Amino acid sequence: MPPYIDEHTGTRIAQARKVRRLTQRELADLxxxxxxxxxxxxxxxxxASPSVIGSLARALSVPVTELTGQPYLEELRxxxxxxxxxxxxxxxxxxDLGPDPDVFPRPIHELEAHAEKLCxxxxxxxxxxxxxxxxxxxxEATTTAHTARSDxxxxxxxxxxxTAYDVTTxxxxxxxxxxxxxxxxxxxxxxxxxxxxxxxxYLRAVAYLRAGDCRTGERLVRLSLSALEQAEExxxxxxxxxxxxxxxxxxxxxxxxxxxxxxxxxxAQRIAERTGHAEEVHWLSFGPTNVGIHRVSVLAExxxxxxxxxxxxxxxxxxxxxxxxxxxxxTEVAQALLWMGxxxxxxxxxxxxxxxxxxxxxxxxxxxxxxAGLESARRRLPVAFxxxxxxxxx
Numbered sequence: 001m002p003p004y005i006d007e008h009t010g011t012r013i014a015q016a017r018k019v020r021r022l023t024q025r026e027l028a029d030l031x032x033x034x035x036x037x038x039x040x041x042x043x044x045x046x047x048a049s050p051s052v053i054g055s056l057a058r059a060l061s062v063p064v065t066e067l068t069g070q071p072y073l074e075e076l077r078x079x080x081x082x083x084x085x086x087x088x089x090x091x092x093x094x095x096d097l098g099p100d101p102d103v104f105p106r107p108i109h110e111l112e113a114h115a116e117k118l119c120x121x122x123x124x125x126x127x128x129x130x131x132x133x134x135x136x137x138x139x140e141a142t143t144t145a146h147t148a149r150s151d152x153x154x155x156x157x158x159x160x161x162x163t164a165y166d167v168t169t170x171x172x173x174x175x176x177x178x179x180x181x182x183x184x185x186x187x188x189x190x191x192x193x194x195x196x197x198x199x200x201x202y203l204r205a206v207a208y209l210r211a212g213d214c215r216t217g218e219r220l221v222r223l224s225l226s227a228l229e230q231a232e233e234x235x236x237x238x239x240x241x242x243x244x245x246x247x248x249x250x251x252x253x254x255x256x257x258x259x260x261x262x263x264x265x266x267x268a269q270r271i272a273e274r275t276g277h278a279e280e281v282h283w284l285s286f287g288p289t290n291v292g293i294h295r296v297s298v299l300a301e302x303x304x305x306x307x308x309x310x311x312x313x314x315x316x317x318x319x320x321x322x323x324x325x326x327x328x329x330x331t332e333v334a335q336a337l338l339w340m341g342x343x344x345x346x347x348x349x350x351x352x353x354x355x356x357x358x359x360x361x362x363x364x365x366x367x368x369x370x371x372a373g374l375e376s377a378r379r380r381l382p383v384a385f386x387x388x389x390x391x392x393x394x
Contacts, residue, residue: 008372009053009365010042012067016060017042031059047338047373050366051254051301054212063175064211068365070172075362075393081128081171087135088164089176094139095183098146105140108153115141115159119283122166123322125357131167138164145187154191158184158200165203169210172363178207194231198224198240199282205247214255221248239281242271246286246294253301261298265291277318285325289317293329296336305336312336327357328364335370343377346370347385354388368392 017027024042028035033055040046048056048067057064065071076082094100105111114137121130138160145153161184169177181204188196201224208217224244231237249264269291277287284290292315299308312333317326334349350370353361361367371392374381 008044009048009067009069009369010044012069013038013048013056013060014042016062016067020060022060027056027059031055033059044372044376046376047335047369049300049335049369050210051212053365054210054254056212058212065172065174068368070174070363070365072172072363072393076171078393079128079359079362081131084128084131085168085171085173085176088131088138088168089179091135091138091142092161092164092176092179092183095142095186099143100139103139103143105144105147108144108148108156111137111141111144112156112159115156115163118163119159122163122170123279123283123285123324125324125327125360127167127170127359130163131171134160134163134167145190149190151191151193154187155193155196158187158191158193158196161187162199162203169207170360170363172365174207174210178204181207194227195236195240195282198228198231198244199284201227202240202244202247205251209247209251209254214251217251218248218255221251235275235278236281238271238275239278239284239286242268242275243284243286243290245271246290249294249298250301253298256302258302261302265295265298268294279322285322289315289321290325292316293325296329297332300332300336305339308336309333309340309342323356324360327353327361330356331361331364331366331370335366335373338370338373338377341377343374343381347374347381347388350374350388351384354391362392368394 017024022030024038025035028038033052037046037052041048041052053064053067057067073082118130118133118137141157141160145157161180164180165177165184168180181200184200188200201220205217205220208220221244225241228237228241245264245268249261249268252261252264272286272288272291275287277289279285279287292311296308296312296315299311330349330353334346334353337346337349350367353367371389371394374385375389
């Protein structure tokens with residue numbers, strides 16, 4: 001069956017493979033992805049899952065973004081988002097220059113309130129407003145940190161760098177996201193905050209997960225769990241620890257280790273029963289719901305798609321749960337449904353993701369892969385399907 005478009009992830013995989021002068025069977029041996037999967041992905045018959053893309057990118061020695069086609073520049077230009085990236089980059093680059101004589105920061109409590117507001121807007125998926133506000137906030141926080149040199153001011157700066165990571169990765173600039181995490185680590189060291197340090201390592205582990213490097217991601221999580229032992233006991237530490245166990249579960253699932261993934265999920269469940277819902281503790285969205293959502297992710301990573309869909313149906317989502325996390329969940333369920341051949345249900349989940357978080361969903365590689373797979377299957381899809389593709393820019 002022909003692919004939906006000439007330029008898709010499968011096409012890019014084939015191009016990169018040919019540049020390396022590898023046959024499909026040779027690539028299968030190098031990547032530990034089956035020959036059948038590679039042939040179907042290259043033809044556009046099957047969508048490339050994140051785990052497949054990561055494994056192939058590592059085998060081909062290219063970044064994941066080269067295979068997925070990120071960043072999606074034409075769409076960013078249409079949304080007037082491309083021009084917001086460079087100011088963020090410039091704000092990240094002045095981290096060690098000391099106070100800026102041309103910047104007159106607001107009082108620290110106002111900056112903290114602004115930083116919290118931007119975190120909330122990220123979870124509400126209002127990425128454009130956050131990207132527009134963030135550079136000036138980073139510059140103010142940078143000058144404040146270099147002037148006050150207090151733990152509180154460095155914690156504030158670390159928070160702005162964490163938001164820069166969130167924004168740049170959601171807009172398909174993972175390399176800039178890694179720069180933001182490096183800056184966050186620099187600020188965390190000066191703040192002497194083990195909780196923020198653990199969160200930063202967790203975010204690094206997620207970045208390595210996206211890049212298909214599960215081994216490094218697992219090492220980072222182990223280091224983070226060890227570092228958190230230095231933090232004061234209490235709910236905040238429990239939330240951060242629980243989130244790290246969820247990250248470990250997904251990493252183990254992508255690595256095919258069902259037993260290890262299950263153990264981390266069970267530990268996260270025990271912690272969540274103690275903490276309850278804690279969506280605003282460092283904006284990690286941790287709690288019983290997040291554990292259930294991660295069970296779906298792990299089952300999908302293990303290729304157990306019917307169980308993933310059934311678990312998703314059994315997971316109760318409370319009113320007001322963060323749209324950014326819920327939209328991502330719907331994209332994962334959509335891909336699992338596609339693998340099961342349930343095309344109508346898969347598309348409905350893509351529509352729900354768009355309704356909840358349009359800016360985030362438009363730049364999510366899994367959404368594009370799933371849409372291309374649905375187009376390739378091409379059964380009785382609704383008229384809205386074509387308009388969805390036009391919205392994605394496909």
